[in-house]
Amino acid sequence: MPTFFEQLIFGHLPGTLATVIYDLILCGGVFLPAVSMLAMFSIWWERKVAGHIQSRLGPNRVGPIGLLQSVADGVKLLLKEDLCPRDADPILFRLAPYLVFAPVFAAFLALPFGPDMTFEPRLNVGVFWILAILSVEVMGIILAGWASNNKWSIYGAMREAAQMVSYEVPLGIAILIGIMTAGTLNLVRLGWLQSGGLHTWLIFRNPFAFLAFGVYFVAGLASNKRAPFDLPESESELVAGFHTEYSGLRFSFFFFAEYASMFVVSGIQTSLFLGGWNDPLGLIGLLYPRFHAAFAADPSLGAALPLVLLNLVAVGIFILKCLAIVFVQMWIRWTLPRPRIDQVLYACIKVLLPMACVLLLGGALWQLFVPEMPGIPWLDYQPWHVTTWTSDGASRLAASITQVLLALIGLSIFTAVLVWIGYAFVTGRGTPQRLTDPDEIPELAANP
Amino acid sequence: MSAVLFYIFALLTAGSALLVVISRNIVRTAVALLFTLIGVAGLYFLLNAEFLAAAQLVVYVGGTLILIIFGVMLTSKSPFSRFEPKFAEVMLAVVIAAVLFWALCLAYLDARPAFAANALSYSAGYPVGQLGVELLGDYLIPFELISLLLLVVMIGAAYLAKGRRHTADEPEPKS
Numbered sequence: 001m002p003t004f005f006e007q008l009i010f011g012h013l014p015g016t017l018a019t020v021i022y023d024l025i026l027c028g029g030v031f032l033p034a035v036s037m038l039a040m041f042s043i044w045w046e047r048k049v050a051g052h053i054q055s056r057l058g059p060n061r062v063g064p065i066g067l068l069q070s071v072a073d074g075v076k077l078l079l080k081e082d083l084c085p086r087d088a089d090p091i092l093f094r095l096a097p098y099l100v101f102a103p104v105f106a107a108f109l110a111l112p113f114g115p116d117m118t119f120e121p122r123l124n125v126g127v128f129w130i131l132a133i134l135s136v137e138v139m140g141i142i143l144a145g146w147a148s149n150n151k152w153s154i155y156g157a158m159r160e161a162a163q164m165v166s167y168e169v170p171l172g173i174a175i176l177i178g179i180m181t182a183g184t185l186n187l188v189r190l191g192w193l194q195s196g197g198l199h200t201w202l203i204f205r206n207p208f209a210f211l212a213f214g215v216y217f218v219a220g221l222a223s224n225k226r227a228p229f230d231l232p233e234s235e236s237e238l239v240a241g242f243h244t245e246y247s248g249l250r251f252s253f254f255f256f257a258e259y260a261s262m263f264v265v266s267g268i269q270t271s272l273f274l275g276g277w278n279d280p281l282g283l284i285g286l287l288y289p290r291f292h293a294a295f296a297a298d299p300s301l302g303a304a305l306p307l308v309l310l311n312l313v314a315v316g317i318f319i320l321k322c323l324a325i326v327f328v329q330m331w332i333r334w335t336l337p338r339p340r341i342d343q344v345l346y347a348c349i350k351v352l353l354p355m356a357c358v359l360l361l362g363g364a365l366w367q368l369f370v371p372e373m374p375g376i377p378w379l380d381y382q383p384w385h386v387t388t389w390t391s392d393g394a395s396r397l398a399a400s401i402t403q404v405l406l407a408l409i410g411l412s413i414f415t416a417v418l419v420w421i422g423y424a425f426v427t428g429r430g431t432p433q434r435l436t437d438p439d440e441i442p443e444l445a446a447n448p
Numbered sequence: 449m450s451a452v453l454f455y456i457f458a459l460l461t462a463g464s465a466l467l468v469v470i471s472r473n474i475v476r477t478a479v480a481l482l483f484t485l486i487g488v489a490g491l492y493f494l495l496n497a498e499f500l501a502a503a504q505l506v507v508y509v510g511g512t513l514i515l516i517i518f519g520v521m522l523t524s525k526s527p528f529s530r531f532e533p534k535f536a537e538v539m540l541a542v543v544i545a546a547v548l549f550w551a552l553c554l555a556y557l558d559a560r561p562a563f564a565a566n567a568l569s570y571s572a573g574y575p576v577g578q579l580g581v582e583l584l585g586d587y588l589i590p591f592e593l594i595s596l597l598l599l600v601v602m603i604g605a606a607y608l609a610k611g612r613r614h615t616a617d618e619p620e621p622k623s
Binding site: 133 | 479486498505506510511514515517575
C-alpha cells in the first residue's frame with residue numbers, strides 16, 4: 001500500500017530509485033532541519049524555564065525574547081577549537097559524538113507526527129525499534145567517557161552504563177503495558193487506535209495503563225539522564241561527567257542529542273499513552289477517513305488539500321503534546337535536588353521495577369476479564385452511540401465506565417496543574433524585582 | 449537498490465568483523481563489534497525481519513556489548529589495555545574458525561535448494577503478533593525453559609553479588 005504522500009507525489013507505489021531519492025530528500029531536507037530546530041528551540045526554552053523558576057528572565061538579548069540565543073550559541077560553538085586531549089584514544093574520542101547523535105536522529109524516523117506524517121508507516125515494530133536504537137545511544141556515551149581518559153569522564157560513563165541497564169527494564173515493562181492494551185507495535189496503528197476522543201487514549205483505557213504512564217515518565221527521565229537522574233554528568237562532583245573533555249562542535253552534538261532524545265522519549269509517551277496526533281474530541285479521527293475517501297475517489301490537488309491541512313494540524317497537536325511533557329521534565333530538573341547514585345539504583349530496582357511488574361500483571365488480567373470494544377472508534381463504531389454497543393455484555397460497560405472515569409480524573413489533574421502554573425505566574429508578577437544598583441536599595445540609600 | 453544496500457551492510461559487517469580480530473585494543477574491538485552487530489541488524493532489515501533486527505540491537509548492543517565494556521572498565525588496569533595472544537592461542541583460534549567455516553559452508557550448500565524455494569515467502573514482512581502466538585503456542589516449553597534458566601542465572605548472580613555473611617567472631621572489614 002502506498003502512503004498518502006507517495007500517492008500524491010508519484011501517483012502509485014514508487015519504484016526503488018524514486019523511493020531512495022524521496023527518502024533522501026525527506027531525511028536531509030525535512031527531518032534533519034526539523035530535529036535541529038526542535039533541539040535548538042528546546043535548549044532556548046529550557047534556559048527560559050530555568051530563568052523563570054529561579055526568578056530571572058533567562059536569555060533575552062538575541063532576537064525577540066531571546067529566541068535566537070541558540071543560533072548565536074551554535075555559531076560560537078562552531079568557531080571554537082576542536083580539542084582532543086593528548087592521552088585520549090583519538091579515534092574513539094572523535095567517533096563517540098556521532099554514535100550519540102545518529103541513533104537519536106534514527107529514532108525520529110519512526111515517530112508518528114501525523115496520520116501520514118511518518119517516515120515509514122509500514123514499520124511494524126515502531127516502538128521496539130525506537131527502544132533498540134536508543135540503547136545504541138548509550139554505547140556512544142560510555143565510549144565518550146572511556147576514550148577521554150579522564151577519571152571524571154570514566155565515572156560518568158560507568159554511572160551511565162549502570163543507570164541505563166537498570167532503568168531500561170522498568171521502561172520496557174511500562175511500554176509493554178501500553179502495548180498490551182493496544183495490541184500492536186506499529187506507531188501509526190497505535191495512533192488510529194486512540195482516534196475516538198479523550199476516553200480512547202491508551203492512558204485512560206485501564207487503571208494500570210494510567211499508573212504505567214507515571215512509571216514510564218520516571219524511567220524515561222532516568223534514561224535521558226535528566227535531573228534528578230543526571231548522575232552521569234553531575235557537575236557538582238564530576239565536572240561535566242562524560243563530556244568533560246569535549247569542546248566546540250563535538251560538545252554540541254552531545255547537547256543536541258540530549259534535547260532530541262528528550263523529545264523522542266516524550267514522543268513515545270505521547271503516541272503510546274496520550275493519543276498521539278489526535279485531538280481530545282476525536283475530530284481528526286472523524287474527518288480523516290472522509291477526506292481520504294474523497295481523495296481516493298478523485299485524486300486531484302483540490303481533494304488532497306484538506307488531507308494535507310489535516311496532517312499539518314495533527315503534527316501541530318503531536319509536537320504540542322510532546323513539548324508539554326518536555327516542559328514537565330524541565331520543571332522537575334529545576335525543582336528537585338539530585339540523589340546519590342546508589343539511591344538512584346535503589347529507586348529503580350526496589351521501587352520502580354516491582355511496581356512495573358505488578359502493573360504488568362494487573363494489565364494482563366484486565367485485558368483478560370474486562371475486554372473493550374474491538375476496532376477503531378469513529379471508523380468501526382460510533383463511540384458516543386452507547387445504545388448500539390453496550391448490549392454486548394456488562395464487561396464492556398465496565399470498560400467504558402472506567403475509561404470515562406479515568407479520563408475525568410486525568411483531565412482534572414491536568415487542569416489542576418495548569419491552574420497551579422497560572423497561579424505561580426500571576427503571583428510571580430507581583431513580587432518586587434531584585435535590585436542590583438545600591439543607590440536604588442532603600443536601606444542602603446538611607447544609611448550610606 | 450536492495451542489492452546495493454546489501455553490499456554496503458555486508459561490507460560493514462565483514463570489515464568491522466575483521467577489525468574485531470585484528471585490533472589489539474579491547475575497547476576498540478568492542479566498538480568494531482558494535483558495527484558488526486549493526487551491519488547484521490541492517491541485513492535483517494533487508495530481509496524484512498524488522499523484529500529480529502530490533503531485537504538484535506536491544507539484546508546485543510544494548511545488553512551484551514555494554515556489559516563487555518562495563519567489564520573492561522571495571523577490571524582493566526590502564527585505559528588502553530592490549531591483547532598479547534600467544535602463538536598457540538592464535539593457532540587454536542584459526543583451527544576453530546576453519547572448522548566453523550567448513551560447517552557453515554556445508555550447511556549452506558545443503559540448504560540452498562530450500563532457500564531458493566522459500567526466498568519470496570517472507571517478502572511481505574513478519575507479523576509480530578504471529579511471533580508471539582508461536583512463542584506461547586508451539587514453542588511454549590522451550591520458551592518457558594529459557595525463562596527458567598534466566599531466573600536461575602539471576603538468582604545465582606544476586607547470591608554471588610551479596611557476598612559472604614560476616615559472623616559474630618569475624619569483624620566486618622572497615623571500608
